[in-house]
Amino acid sequence: MALRKQTSHDKVTVLLEEILDRANMFNALNRVEKNKGCPGIDNLSTSELRSYLKENWIQIKESILLGTYKPKPAKYVLIPKADGKKRQLGIPTVLDRLIQQAILQKLAPIFEPSFRSEEHTSELQSHSDLVCRLLLEK
Numbered sequence: 001m002a003l004r005k006q007t008s009h010d011k012v013t014v015l016l017e018e019i020l021d022r023a024n025m026f027n028a029l030n031r032v033e034k035n036k037g038c039p040g041i042d043n044l045s046t047s048e049l050r051s052y053l054k055e056n057w058i059q060i061k062e063s064i065l066l067g068t069y070k071p072k073p074a075k076y077v078l079i080p081k082a083d084g085k086k087r088q089l090g091i092p093t094v095l096d097r098l099i100q101q102a103i104l105q106k107l108a109p110i111f112e113p114s115f116r117s118e119e120h121t122s123e124l125q126s127h128s129d130l131v132c133r134l135l136l137e138k
Helices: 008-019 022-035 046-066 094-115 118-136
Strands: 075-080 086-091
Touching (some): 008 094, 022 094, 046 094
């Protein structure tokens, strides 16, 4: 019996399964709850997230694996800058923050060695954000 070569689709599926692993998701949930933060456009707070997941996780996980999960638009607020001007801040939903955190926890060890210096820290975050979007829009 010949071994089948692993395709990029297979590799993405394996990575998604690692990201959605129970232990990784609980670590991400604990991190999101600890960070708190404001609710996104759906008004779901970090304190409500755990109970929301108990009721909806199976469908959410399935939609991510099937590639049908769509992150919600960010809620935008204006925040003051030191110079008196204001800038827009995008606030993702807590569910999207959870999924982003879970992805980051698995991707950071892969990408971090390439971006060790401080000058590349924001570049790592940009890459992580991009990969998060690409994986979720699969």
